Amino acid sequence: MSVAIPFLAFLLVGAFAAYHRLRLAYWAAITVTVLLACWLLGANGVATAVAALLVAAIALPLLIAPVRKALITAPLLKFFRKVLPPLSQTERIALETGSVGFEGELFTGDPDWQKLLDYPKPQLTAEEQAFLDGPVETLCKMINDWEITHVHADLPPELWDYIKVNKFFGMIIPKAYGGLGFSALAHHKVIQKLSSISSVVSSTVGVPNSLGPGELLNHYGTQEQKDHYLPRLALGQEVPCFGLTGPFAGSDATSIPDYGIVCKGEWNGANVLGVRLTFDKRYITLAPVATLIGLAFRMYDPDGLIGDTQDIGITLALLPRDTAGVEIGRRHFPLNSPFQNGPIRGKDVFIPLSQLIGGAEMAGKGWAMLNECLAVGRSITLPSTASGGAKAGAVVTGAYARIRKQFGLSVGRFEGVEEALARIGGKAYAISALSQATAAAVDRGDVPSVPSAIAKYHCTSMSREVISDVMDVIGGKGIILGPKNFAGRSWQAAPIAITVEGANIMTRSLLIFGQGAILCHPWVMKEMKAAQDPDEKRGLEEFDSNLFGHIGFAISNAVRSIWFGLTGAKIGAAPGDDYTRRYFRKLDRYSANLALMADVSMLTLGGKLKFKESLSGRLGDVLSHIYMTSAMLKRYHDEGAPQADQPLLAWAFHDSVHKIETALSDALRNFPIRPVGWLMWALIFPLGRRAEAPGDRLSRRVAALLMAPNEARARLAEGVFLTPGENNPGGRIDSYLAKAIAAEPVERKFLKALKSKGIEALDYASQLDEAVREGHITAEERAQLEELRELTLDVITVDDFDTEELRSAGFRTAAQQSESREAA
Incomplete structure (x- = not known):
């Protein structure tokens, strides 16, 4: 021994x-x-x-530094340069334009959770709150989504005017240029509220405030461009759109075939130096009504008119709608969610160099400009839209499930429906926390390329899952379209969000881990820069420092992984309170697992890793759910750690943790080098997988929260338009909940009398009369039951139409023309 x-x-x-x-x-x-x-x-x-x-x-x-550098570092540097995966110029720009916030901590294996908790709670200014309570509330009351989607296939003129006059298109434009100068959080809250009543309106407002001329001019425009265009955009005198996607370059924006040749041409009566453009764009939101077009194209200078470089690169320009040669106005029809969207084409369209965003000095820098603005767009518009829809779906469906009865029981009491309600509530909580977290990151000054990809993918994917469960719970109420339907259009619109701003499949399999593993890793980017340093001595010094820091980091994460695996992450210091401390410990474990897997994958696969999309997607899921759960915990503590919210937090947390372990398991079982996968399994799961999906008892508690008024439900519903009205069926259903619950004891008493006391009447009104006469219920209780009957009827009633109402204008016109021909 x-x-x-x-x-x-x-x-x-x-x-x-x-x-x-x-x-x-x-x-x-x-x-x-x-x-x-x-x-x-x-x-x-x-x-x-x-x-x-x-x-x-x-x-x-x-x-001994000289020995270490000569015998170890120098040979490894030589080897590293050989295996270093080549980065294209576009990949390099994508990595260099993003910034790293708290997501960088998740790759350390030992995140500083206190740093997360110490971030200021996201809060609106008094002016921003007043805008939400005033113009946004008023706009929501003006919205009739059925008329927008079915009758007009557009916003009616009064909505367009209200949006423009109240500067909804100018939320991100500074006050100095006539805009509102709002924070990213306010932008998030506005889009969230609008999307809870109409995805068409939220898209119309959201796009000019995300990727578009306003955002690009604000960051990169010349002073002359800002002075001219920003006030007009803020006041709605210009309606912007941005042309990026084309038939042969969808998600691969760097391969756009649209081009511009530097030459001289006529502009406003003068012969000036400019660019002659040929382009074909599609899926461009607001294009049919836009007056100002932002355009991405590849710029060439074959005659050397502005320099020695022929292929200048991706460049961004501004085109007034009436520019000669521009074809614009036709519309796409996106899944019966008819926001303004259509193609833009042009051939030999001449513009002067002064129309390039940022002027001639910014020629060729368009990809870097787009990367920064795409990150902001993904951080706000799409996650906020998903949040508004999911939160509205949760509270309204909870009310519906309590009011709607089958077999004498609220449908929400059936265990199968409870499971669906729990998924709806838990995912709505997660989406809300994640979307707010990315908005807060923007307000802190980050350009959150990795979190924006996480938020875009997971918010839109979970929102689609939420509306799917909503449709299951409400059944026929959801599939019969009409003014009384609160969910059908959301169901139709769900695939749109997962497609735009980069398809979700691509975002998951290429962007999240692909960028995160390099951009967020504490050592990899430093090592890459050191290896590429033209100064050999300085490069060796930097590589030596970073290499051995990285080696120690990897050993530490291996030890931490096996320790947390053996102890179940139940031992160790962690922040939070008595309830959340265990959650932070679990995230410590998964952070160590992620960091270890990232290092092993990059070491063993090298440049081949970026082609292993299934592995990248699974590791991206691990990163995403760690980030998502950290956002939930931040939200929970920002709200004062309310005990009432614990079922929602617990369901969402355990769902994410189960998915983390599933993703790690799938990654290890399918690791391209099998022995490495076996070794990693022993380090990460020494006692096997332990995380389980949320159980039935927890799901029942979440479902119960959605089906009764309480503080947790009210917090989940914050920022959603629930004001009852003729044009807001969801708001009406939600407003009935308290009355329906208050009437339940009387309803049970009446039903008991109906079954056992010999009431002979057949219709409801006569049954109530007889129950009062026989003393089973009082006159006041009868009035309560009549009110319950009325509101229940509004909850469950669906629309019906005359056949002619459902026929399109084109069908009617064709029929009239046919009748005219027959009459002649």
Whole structure:
């Protein structure tokens, strides 16, 4: 036994040092001290000496810098340069334009959770809150989504006018240019509220405030461009759109075939230097009504009129609608959600260089400009739209499930419906937290390329799952379109959000982990820059420092992974309160797992990793759900850690944790190098998988929250338009909930009398009369039941139409023309 003690001490001290990330010199000093103590206490002298020699063999070459650099670092640098995956110019720009916020902590294996909790709680200014309570509320009351989607296939003129006059298109434009100058949080709240009543209106307002001329001019425009266009955009005198996607370049925006040739031409009566454009764009939101077109194209200068470079690169320009040669006005018809969307085409369209966004100096820099603005757009518009729809779906469907009865029981009491309601409530909570977190990141000054991809993908995907469950719960109420339907249009619009701003499949399999593994990793980007440094001496110094920092980091995450796996992440310091501390410990474990998997995948697969999209997608899921759960915990503590919200937090958290372990398991079982996968399994799941999906008891608690007025339900509904009105069937249903619950005891008493006391009447009104006469209910209770009957009828009634009402104008016109021909 005395022979094993020195080696056991060697391993334990090494594990302790790795877990706590002690410096190599400290590890060596502690290990030597412990070995000396072992020897003095009677450990085998030879074994102790051998262990000490192991310490010296490891520590001395690494601690003596000239030896380390000559024997280890230089050969590894040479090898690293050979295996370093080549980055295209577009990939390099994408990595360099993004910034890293708290998501960078998730790749460390030991996140600083207190840093997250110390971020200020996102709050609106008094002016922003007044805008939500005033113009936004008024606009929501003006919306008749049935008329927009079925009758007009557009916003009616009065809505267009109200949006323009009240500067809805100018939320992100600074006040100095006549805009509202709102925060990203306010932008998020406005879109969230509008989307809870109409996805067409939210899209119409959202696009000019995300990727579009306003955003681009604000960041990159010349002073002359800002002075001219921004006030006009803020006041709605110009309606903007942005042409990026084309038939042969969808998600691959860097391969756009649209081009512009530098030449001279006529502009406003003068012969000037400019660009002659040929382009074919589609899926462009607001294009049919736009007066100002932003355009992305590849710029060429074959005659060297502005420099020595022929292929200048992707460039952005502004085109007034009436520019000669522009074809615009036709519309696409996106899944019966008819927001203004259509193609833009042009051939030999001439514009001067002054129409390039940022002027001639910004020619060729369009991809960097787009990357920054795309990140902001993904962070706000689409996640906020998903949040509004999911939250509205949760509270209205909860009310519907309580009011709607089958077999004498609220349908929400059936276990199958409870499961669906729990998914709706839990995912709505997660979407709300995630969408607010990305808006807050923008307000902190980040350009959150990785979180924006996470939010875009998961908010829109979960929102689609939410509306699917909503449709299951409400049944025929959801599939019969008409003014009384609160969910049908959301169901139709759900696939739109997962398609735009980069298809979700691409976002998951390429962007999230692909960018995160390099951009957010604490060492990889530094090593890449050091390896590419033209100054050999400086490059070697930087690479040496980063390489051994990375090695220690990897060893630490391996130790932390196996420790957390063996202990179930139940031991260790963590922030939060008594309820959330265990959640933070679990996230520590998964952060270590992610960091370890990222290092092993990059080390063993090298440049091939970016082609392993299934692996990348699964590791992206791990990163996404760690980020998502951190957003939930931040929200929970920002709200004052309300006990009433714990079922929602617990359901959403356990759902994410189950998906994290599923993704890790799938990644390991399918790892391209099988022995590596087996080894990693032993480190990450030493006792097997333990996380389980939310159970029935928890699901029942979440469903109950949605089906009764309470503070947790009210918090979930914050920012959703629920004002009851003729044009808001969801708001009406929600407003009936308290009355329906209050009437339930009387209803049970009446039904009991109906079944057992011999009431002979057949119609409802006569049954109530008889129940009052027989003393089963009072006159006041009868009035309560009549009110319940009326509101229940409004909840469950669906629309019907005359056949002619459903026929299109084109059909009617054709029929009239046919009748005219027959009459002639």
